[in-house]
Amino acid sequence: MTRHLTVNIVTPNGVVYEHHAHMVVAKTLDGDLGILPRHAPIIAPLAIDEVRIKRIDSDDHVDWIAINGGVIEVRDDIVTIIADSAERERDIDVSRAERAKNRAEELIREAKSHADVDELRRATVALHRAINRINVSKHQ
CATH class of the missing domain: 2.60.15.10 (F0F1 ATP synthase delta/epsilon subunit, N-terminal)
Incomplete structure (x- = not known):
């Protein structure tokens, strides 16, 4: 077996x-x-x-x-x-993931300009999650 x-x-x-x-x-x-x-x-x-x-x-x-x-x-x-x-x-909403990526990139820019370390860390994690979802969606 x-x-x-x-x-x-x-x-x-x-x-x-x-x-x-x-x-x-x-x-x-x-x-x-x-x-x-x-x-x-x-x-x-x-x-x-x-x-x-x-x-x-x-x-x-x-x-x-x-x-x-x-x-x-x-x-x-x-x-x-x-x-x-x-x-x-098959369940990933690519347009939603793209919007999340764009929001995270904007939050990263804002956090860097304000030297907000905590916000930068959160935005970086959000960006990584969005990119991961986009990459996985391409395997369909």
Whole structure:
């Protein structure tokens, strides 16, 4: 019997993704983490980035999910991602993401002109999230 992973992505709003997969690649705060069946148990914080999931129902199909921080846990061939927010590539509203990117860029300019470090940090995170969503949407 071929082993596979069960992948679950959950946000405060509910389950975003549930499938079986051959492989998962996620970006942790320490770098990329590739997960195959029989992976050692691990818990790691996630960076704002995309998660790639190679599903078992297709040899070449990859699902792309925009993750905005959270935690990944791997145990007994179950990959659970608890994310602050997450969106599948097909669900991303690109025009909304572009508007969020433009707003964040404007907030960064304003924060720099006022030397507001806290606002600069928040705007930089917002920009990173918007760019991540735009990049993931291009994988459709």
